[in-house]
Amino acid sequence: MAYGNLSRASLGAGAALNGAIPFPADNPWNTDISGADVDPASDRLIASIGADKGLYRDFGSGLWEGAPIGIPYQVVSGQQARLAIEYQAYGDESDPGPFPIPLDAPVEGAPGQNGDRHVLVIDRDNQRLYELGRAFARGDRWAADVGAAFHLDNNHVRPTAKPGWTSADAAGLPIFPGLVRYDEASQGAGGIRHALRFTAARTRRAFVHPATHYASSNTDANLPPMGMRVRLKTAYAIPASFSPEAQAILAALKTYGMFLADNGSDWFLSGAPDARWNNDRLRAELASVKGRDLEVVKMVGLVTQV
Template identity: 70%
Template sequence: MLVIEKAANRLYELYRAFPREDGGWNADSGAIFHLDSNDVRPTAKPGWTSADAAGLPIFPGLARYEEASAGLVPHALRFTVSRSRRAYVPPATHWASSDEDPDLPPMGMRVRLKAGYDVPKSFSRETKAILKALKTYGMFVADNGSDWYLSGAPHKGWRNGRLASELRQVTGRDFEVVRMQGLVTP
């Protein structure tokens, strides 16, 4: 569950949240992020997770229909991998694997779509906007899941079949690693 409190500039993210009979909520974990500061999560310590395995906020990394349909996604995105390394790269604060294979990506690793990737003219406006963002801002390994899976905020305007079909044409070879400084390992 993601909740933005606009007046306080706070983002609350809960993992596995369930409503209680008394109107309250239970969750397996929660994190508070400050949206009015570069110190996004001032109380986070190395090793802390959040609703995201990497300890990063989920909301800022979501592909949002309103942005993509306007032709501009002005931020990095989040993505998942099926196997990650027991390590993380800041701003991530947590790893989610026991595998120490140095060939696996750590949480927080940033990749960018290569500048020379030629975006097909036939792609939808939304896909083009997402790929432009991936060339400009890149994306972070945020959690374990399907390989190269981008997360998006729900919206009835997404044409999921077309979007998935177009994004599947972009492969791992089309990306380059751009951030690995400060690698934290056990």
């Protein structure tokens, strides 16, 4: 393992990181929270998302409505040319370009389709992660609603950000570190050594570290805030019959948990597309894990106003 040093990563779209893990070992994304206290409101918060709803893999192999299933990414070298970014919506909460994002970098969703259109690029030599939201390649530059640059080699992950700022993710978090990737999941239990990312349909006008932004006007305390961390209960026995990929995901949820990062479908786990995913098997295995098998890690420092 190499925490906070991506230099060993391969190059290209969907490239393997070869054991490299974004951010230092003591970063919130990488810390073991299996023994942390349970939040007093855990039962209510889980119920608001769905105690009887199962986990769902929001990634896979093949195409769905003409697009790869999941959020793609690309690894580039430090020699990658930097292009200007024209912001269309949240320029005042974005990091200024230029960013080393190739014009042919993979974009989430089908060509020409609206939606989140995330673009994620890792500069492995300079230890930086660049993320755009609703991005379109236009001429010799990118147009995007929002963009953020993250430092992968230290815990001051986005030095320019202020409390209340968004990113390409609604919670103000980086997207890439929380993706389920085949190169890690295929190793089985223990292969994923970081927290994951999930969505919920209804969220609160609040956030908790490491999130920096909320995306709701609802102040109901029974709804989850952005940045809320959920883990798989210790008592849940991961079936030995499950695929190595499902075992890896569930083991990671026990050890590192998953952060609420965006508004979306309940209990949807984010991941990167890969031709090697077994969609049907993984969908069935994860669906058997219900909200009642999860619990909220105790939250400290809830922010409701910025």
